[in-house]
Amino acid sequence: MDKREIVTNDATLPLRKLTRARIALGRAGGSLTTSEWLDFKGAHAAARDAVNLPFDVPKVQQSIESLGYPTITCCSAAHDRATFLLRPDLGRRLDDESREKLSASTADLESIDLAICVCDGLSTTAIHTAIGPVLEQLLPRLAAEDWRLAPILIVRNGRVALQDEIGQLCKARIALSLIGERPGLATACSMGAYVVFDPTLGKTDADRNCISNIHVDGLRFEQAADAIHRLLVAIRRQQISGVPLSAPESSTSSLPTEEPPT
Amino acid sequence: MSGYRATLRNQVYHFDSLRELLAKASPFRSGDALAGIAAEDEKQRVAAQIALADVPLRAFLDDCLVPYEDDEVTRWIINSHDAEAFAPVAHLTVGEFRDWLLRHETTTEVLSGLADGMTPEMVAAVSKLMRNQDLVLVASRCRVVTKFRNTLGLKGRLAIRLQPNHPTDDPVGIVASIVDGLMYGCGDAVIGINPATESLESLLKLTNILAELIQQYQIPTQACVLAHVTTQLEAINAGAPVDLVFQSIAGTEAANASFGVTFDLLDQAHQAAQQMGRGSIGQNVMYFETGQGSCLSANAHHDCDQQTLEARAYAVARRYEPLLVNSVVGFIGPEYLYDGKQITRAGLEDHFCGKLLGVPMGCDVCYTNHAEADQDDMDTLLTLLGAAGCNYFMGVPGADDIMLNYQTTSFHDSQYLRQLFDLRPAPEFEEWLIRSEIIDQANRLAPPVERHRLFESMKKLTLSAPD
Numbered sequence: 070m071d072k073r074e075i076v077t078n079d080a081t082l083p084l085r086k087l088t089r090a091r092i093a094l095g096r097a098g099g100s101l102t103t104s105e106w107l108d109f110k111g112a113h114a115a116a117r118d119a120v121n122l123p124f125d126v127p128k129v130q131q132s133i134e135s136l137g138y139p140t141i142t143c144c145s146a147a148h149d150r151a152t153f154l155l156r157p158d159l160g161r162r163l164d165d166e167s168r169e170k171l172s173a174s175t176a177d178l179e180s181i182d183l184a185i186c187v188c189d190g191l192s193t194t195a196i197h198t199a200i201g202p203v204l205e206q207l208l209p210r211l212a213a214e215d216w217r218l219a220p221i222l223i224v225r226n227g228r229v230a231l232q233d234e235i236g237q238l239c240k241a242r243i244a245l246s247l248i249g250e251r252p253g254l255a256t257a258c259s260m261g262a263y264v265v266f267d268p269t270l271g272k273t274d275a276d277r278n279c280i281s282n283i284h285v286d287g288l289r290f291e292q293a294a295d296a297i298h299r300l301l302v303a304i305r306r307q308q309i310s311g312v313p314l315s316a317p318e319s320s321t322s323s324l325p326t327e328e329p330p331t
Numbered sequence: 332m333s334g335y336r337a338t339l340r341n342q343v344y345h346f347d348s349l350r351e352l353l354a355k356a357s358p359f360r361s362g363d364a365l366a367g368i369a370a371e372d373e374k375q376r377v378a379a380q381i382a383l384a385d386v387p388l389r390a391f392l393d394d395c396l397v398p399y400e401d402d403e404v405t406r407w408i409i410n411s412h413d414a415e416a417f418a419p420v421a422h423l424t425v426g427e428f429r430d431w432l433l434r435h436e437t438t439t440e441v442l443s444g445l446a447d448g449m450t451p452e453m454v455a456a457v458s459k460l461m462r463n464q465d466l467v468l469v470a471s472r473c474r475v476v477t478k479f480r481n482t483l484g485l486k487g488r489l490a491i492r493l494q495p496n497h498p499t500d501d502p503v504g505i506v507a508s509i510v511d512g513l514m515y516g517c518g519d520a521v522i523g524i525n526p527a528t529e530s531l532e533s534l535l536k537l538t539n540i541l542a543e544l545i546q547q548y549q550i551p552t553q554a555c556v557l558a559h560v561t562t563q564l565e566a567i568n569a570g571a572p573v574d575l576v577f578q579s580i581a582g583t584e585a586a587n588a589s590f591g592v593t594f595d596l597l598d599q600a601h602q603a604a605q606q607m608g609r610g611s612i613g614q615n616v617m618y619f620e621t622g623q624g625s626c627l628s629a630n631a632h633h634d635c636d637q638q639t640l641e642a643r644a645y646a647v648a649r650r651y652e653p654l655l656v657n658s659v660v661g662f663i664g665p666e667y668l669y670d671g672k673q674i675t676r677a678g679l680e681d682h683f684c685g686k687l688l689g690v691p692m693g694c695d696v697c698y699t700n701h702a703e704a705d706q707d708d709m710d711t712l713l714t715l716l717g718a719a720g721c722n723y724f725m726g727v728p729g730a731d732d733i734m735l736n737y738q739t740t741s742f743h744d745s746q747y748l749r750q751l752f753d754l755r756p757a758p759e760f761e762e763w764l765i766r767s768e769i770i771d772q773a774n775r776l777a778p779p780v781e782r783h784r785l786f787e788s789m790k791k792l793t794l795s796a797p798d
Contacts, residue, residue, distance in 0.1 A: 080779035081511045084789065088497060088504030091729020091741075092511035099515075099746025099776055101729075109706070109729065113738070116700035154665045154701055155361050191701050252700045253736030 188227030192249030236268025384426025417448030446689030478613020582643030624667030671708025
């Protein structure tokens, strides 16, 4: 038979440009065609790699230090990737060694305005691609307004709420986490920015604000840096974060309980 | 009571409470380990199952795992228990009950009569002694039929929820996905949108779009926008054409409180939806979603295992004679269900427990990208649940939900299952599909019709949409 007759194109083909959803895929009988199936597998492979690829701490460290900012590297209490996935509670705390290291190196700090934590979260590739460009735009804006920063923390196997302990140890007024978000098929390398005022152990998701979907096809790096900057300024001015903050462009990070953020 | 005990390979195992016994007897899953209540090793798990097999079913009426005084779900379970329906099995132990369920004589009629005599703890307990094939076989004998504008749950039928989600709730994108799904014969369970924004304005907009579409093409199905129940009540009060009212629910009062719901609120919503009276052939007006692990996630699990608490959510659902109930089995993430094996087992348990309790179970067969699972695992669960007679599954374009960022079953998957087991859509919807030249009399997709009349639904929306 004519090869063009093996698969059936969908009548909805003209609608395909109207959404990013996978519509009008065509079919082999009633099933997915070979090309669409392989396309799907490619997207899933990228998402799996984003979760599992090792966090390249030296590379991230270098890209931050090249901007002229000191860094400290740490690990959460989840020491490997499987533990990180199975025990969200451990990903929200530093391990003992990191806690001591951070305590020692922040002992002399005073009147710190902001602690920045860079965490791999659920997508290492998100941090690998986004952290340099976003900080390159964000840090000069903060410097221009005389924000006093703690050394930038680079944390392996960290979750959002780790910012509470880190912010507390740094005696910072505000903590900002830049963290890899759970990858989808559409994008595997999306970064989120979570901010909390007065970081202390025991803060909840309702105390945080979030700007998410930071990647080349989503909120682009320069826009993201702008948005994060405005959010930080609003939080500093209002001395509060989370649900009560009036900052229309951010969302609070309280997600449905069945979908843990990171 | 001095607890429970069993001997396995010369070792004596002791369990302090029924709650502990159930948790230790539960097939392994990461959420129970996270809660610190899972069996310490495989032998202890089997010992717990041996001890559980000897527990009389009646014990679950006396020993409420979640205290009666503290929890309205427990009070509802106990107060609504039907002793007459329970009578045929009232003298059995959990182990004997498993054997009884598997007998040839335990027919669809027998199981239908039993449902109101079952408590969720009883069905959860027996499920822990069952292997996957038992869960499939017994569930396949259960029938739970519900109606709104079509008839769901009939033997030889399979319905699909068309889930046309969009990251910005863009009406054009949503309707494009709906048209695509309808052309694959999906949408008989419900056309149900998870809105990206929770606002009343957005809910009203989407509700109106769905109502117009169903009206314009006279589609024998129902619509739902899955916002929080309070927002849906506001929409009803604002006069919006709401068909079904949706809510996520869980198995304890405290977990439901974390979702912002109580029986009082759900009672109001149920009443309001019934008063809308938009169903043409039935008055099953509620839609519920659940999932193992939601109680632990809300720190509201009372040291019970997640599978037992999930079964209690179906008791909550049962109070409202819903049209649709499904667990979203792999959505919660690997800290609760780690991999394809755990997701598969949980999906079969959820369907079995719901059906035995008389709930019209469907399943969102799904996974996230940080779980150890892939499409092969979904195929396995989908096929098993198809064999088990699951009422409905999800239908999402290409299995990829671009708003919720997870993978569930696709329009194509529905075609796979309908072909494999010769399952037809809901009868009223099937007639419409044939009339609309979407499928033929043999239940096969018809050749594509260029400029199908459904495309007209796009015109008004595309014209009004900004470029």
